[in-house]
Amino acid sequence: MAFDGFMAVVTVLLPIAVAVGTASAVARRGADPREPLLDAALSYSLLCVGYLVFLPQPPAAEPVRPSLGKDVSTALTAGPGDLAPWVQLVGNVLLLLPLAVLVPQRLPWFDSVVKIAFGGLLLSVSIELTQFLVIPGRVAATDDVVCNTIGAALGGILVRLPRWLGSRPQHSASGRTDQTVWMLIAKVERERGVLGEQRRPMSSGGRGSAPRQTPRPPVPAPVSPGSAGCARSGTGRARRPPAPSSGSGGARSAA
DSSP: OOOOOHHHIIIIIHHHHHHHHHHHHHHTTTSOTHHHHHHHHHHHHHHHHHHHHHSOOSOOSOSEEOOTTHHHHHHHTSOTTOOHHHHHHHHHHHSSHHHHHHHHHHOTTOOSHHHHHHHHHHHHHHHHHHHHHTSTTOOEEHHHHHHHHHHHHHHHHHHHHHHHHHHSOOBOTTSSBOOHHHHHHHHHHHHHHHHHHHHHHHHHHHHHSOOOOOOOOOOOOOOOHHHHHHHHHHHHSOOOOOOOOHHHHHHHHHO
16 A cells, blocks of 8 residues: 555545535534534545555556565564655554544444454455455555554554443542442441331330230129119118117116
8 A cells, every 4th residue: 555645635635524524514403513523534534545545556566465474574674764664564554543433433333342343354355355456556465454454453442442441440549449339338228227226126025025905894793683772772871770679678777
């Protein structure tokens, strides 16, 4: 892949992306203002990738490089002032990274690093096949596929990194885990335990002892009419002493 011609990337492709973002803002009126920016960035990334990989080049002496690691060895053995191999290598890594960051915002299927890297691999293989079959002067290289896939995986990591950091527990300044919520839960449980201890004697006493009953007045036994009169005379008034007989009085006077 060649990475020259950046002037056209700025002067031609950037205005097209701005126009796409403007059209998106008009179509999404009243929506989140970040959506048009996302559309503009995504269209700009697609245009840049298409320009860099499909622009015809002068005929190459070696249209296919199937050997793995040749671009890396060329960059490592380059002279001190020769930056072209490094630009080629780093450019292939960064080529699909923006798309790996932006495409998951529009396609929810790419919800993991593995899926994003797999999508980058398929896209890179498609690019290399197109270059080999259609675009003159392009070189289909195995190193390009590997570098593009690595860049897509890095983009997937950048996408998932905020979620990974957000799912980790928060730490306080002392290095301990912030357990404010757990402290509140423990306090509530302690209060519930104290209330349970206070209620337990009351409930156990009520269960063990028999319920207190109010004494009922005795029911009087039925009596006959004759005995009722006797009882009435015995209880209603005091008995009078019997009157002395005349015989005893005469005897007492004679004495």
